[in-house]
Amino acid sequence: MLQTWTLEITIAVVSGLGQIMKDCKSHTVCCWIGLFPVILTADPDIASSVLRSKELLNKSKTMYYPLDLTFKGGLVASPATQWVHNRKMIDPSFTNKVLVSFFPIFNKAKDDLIERYNVLVDNKEHKILKSLQTLTLGITVETTMGKVMYRGEQVSKGLAPMYSFVMNILSAEVLMSFLKLGFILELYPKFRKRREQIYQFVNELIQAKLKRGINTSNNNSNTETSDLNNIASNSAIPSIRKEPKIFIDQAIKLYQNQQFTWNDIISESITIVSAAFETTATSVYTTLVMLAMHPEIQQRLFEEILDMFPEKDFYVDFDQLNQLPYLELVINETLRLVPSVPLIGRHIMKDTEIGEHVFPKDSQILISIFHLHRRTDIWGPNAEKFDPERFSVENFEEKQKNAFIPFSKGVRNCIGWRYALFAIKILLCGLIRNYKFETDFKLESLKCTTNITLKYILEPKLRLTKRS
Ligand code: HEM
Structure with a gap:
């Protein structure tokens, strides 16, 4: 009931943003959202200047306050002073080398999904978003926190719905905070309970890891990587590196060196998992819908994948992933038309000149990635159509470069953008090679909220047929 109600508010406010820009016939407008003056933009040059500015690293206070409160800090919402230090500390966990070491996990998840979807081959349409969220949550917990989850029932029975619930309420809270009413949702007992359960889960996981870490140094063996190595040894996949600096290992090391507080470990852990799993699942799902x-x-995509992987059972490695150009176009076009993070915001701490505008101190600038990605003067009259070819080398235009920012830009961009692309590509390779997807749903009927993360108002169902 509360979730339906909050969704209604979200839809009303968000459809208003597009309408404001339309009514003002401008892609940058000053307006009031609730009780706060904001600058709303879908202008690629302004967006680019804002995102690249070293002066504008603080997140929009109203928009990100509920996240800051819930995650007790964390990269997504923390103030610039704290963020600069933590981002620098966490960046090494997202290098190419570390990410490539996750390939066995991504591949295992792909195989798991293919097997699970067998039961959906029955000529009926099915909702599959939840199953994808469960899977990506499992992958994220395993790759960042070092805990194997997706093979058990724990994620589907407990953690995934818990995280999804908290993220849904948070999205609504973000909008209500523009009316200074966000506190109402803070009073909601189920929200507080679920949030507490997530803290508890992460807390216990880190405590256990710390304990194992101490034992590890006593035993002189590496249990921190044991979950990763278990998978490697259980399947016919290339061996993985000996000492991955996955996020949790890095965070614990920083804590032991007194460069991270206990709160840093907890808040960054919750933040990374929250930022990763829904966005990745939504992107895979949206691509399948498209x-x-x-x-x-x-x-055409099936044929490209079939060429690379003639067998139904296969392992995707880094080099193969870079030889699937059409897959790249399809994913880009999906992220353009339906970006998993449609709106981002920055806080202006002092009067700031951007181009010919001066943004006044204490105002907030909201960049609508969703509207920027659909501007007809940039993407052409068929901007609302799904056409991967627009990203081909011949068609992609210079003016579109700054207008395509699904992972944002600048130093405070998405830390997990390469992680996401690797995971999305590997999962899609497996699914498209093994199943044909159909739907009666039409693109014109697609309705989603363009809040902090994209949500489907009506989730299109898919019919699956096995590929031979
Ligand atoms: C398709 C999937 C994803 C999309 C579209 C996406 C998009 C974004 C966007 C637009 C931002 C906001 C940047 C800004 O405010 O300028 C962001 C931030 C962030 N994302 Fe992602 N993301 C995705 C997946 C991931 C994954 C897989 C992870 C982690 C494994 C992740 C972790 C983060 C974090 C920690 C931040 C905050 C970064 C900071 O402020 O330093 N994201 N993401």
Whole structure:
């Protein structure tokens, strides 16, 4: 009931943003959202200048306050002073080398998903977003926190719905905080309970890891990587590196060196998992929906994947992933048309000149990635259509470069953008190679909220057929 109610508010406020820009016939407008003056923009040059500015590293206070409160800090919402230190400390856990070491986990998850979807081959349409969220949550917990989850029932029975619930309420709280009413949701007992359960889960996980870490040094063996190595040894996949600096190992090391507080470990852990799993699942799901709506594009992609992986059972490595150009175009076009993070914001701490505008101190600038990605003067009259070809080398234009920012830009961009692309590509390779996806849903009927993370108002169902 509360979730339906908050969704209604979200839809009303968000559809208003697009309307404001339309009414003002401008892609940058000053307006009031609730009780706060904001600058709303879908201008690529302004967005680019703001995101690249070293002066504008603080997140919009109203928009990110509920996240800051819930995660007790964390990269996504923390103030610039704290963020600069923590981002520098966490960046090494997202290097190419570390990410490539996750390939066995991504591949295992792909195989798991293919097997699970067997039961959906029955000529009926199915909702699959939840199953994808469960899977990506499992992958994220394993790759960042070092805990194997997706093979058990724990994620589906407990953690995934808990995280999803908290994220849903948070999205609504963000909008209500523009009316200074966010506190109402803070009073909601179920929200507080779920939030507490997530803290407890992360807390116990880190405590256990710390304990194992101490034992580890006593035993002189590396149990921190044991979950990763277990998978490697259980399947016919290339061996993985000996000492991955996955996020949790890095965070614990920083804590032991007194460069991270206990709160830093907890808040950054919750933040990274929250930022990763829904966005990745939404992107995989949206790509499948787009492909189901466009059978000829799906066929072309299937043929590219079939060429690379003639067998149904296969392992995707880094080099192969870079030789699938059409897959790249399809994912880019999906992230353009339906970006998993449609709105981002910065706080102006002092009067700041951007181009010919002066943004006054204490105002907030909201960049609508969703509207920027659909501007007809940049993307052409068919901007609302799904056409991967627009990202081909011949078609992609200079003016579109700053207008395509699904992972944001500048130093405070998405720390997990390469992680996300690797995971999305590997999962899609497996699914498209093994299943054909169909739907009766039409692109024009697609309705989603363009809040802090994208949510489907009506989730298109998909029909699955096995590929031979
Ligand atoms: C398709 C999937 C994803 C999309 C579209 C996406 C998009 C974004 C966007 C637009 C931002 C906001 C940046 C800003 O305010 O300028 C962001 C931030 C962030 N994302 Fe992602 N993201 C995705 C997946 C991931 C994954 C897989 C992870 C982690 C494994 C992750 C971790 C983060 C973190 C920690 C931040 C805050 C970064 C900071 O402020 O330093 N994201 N993401």
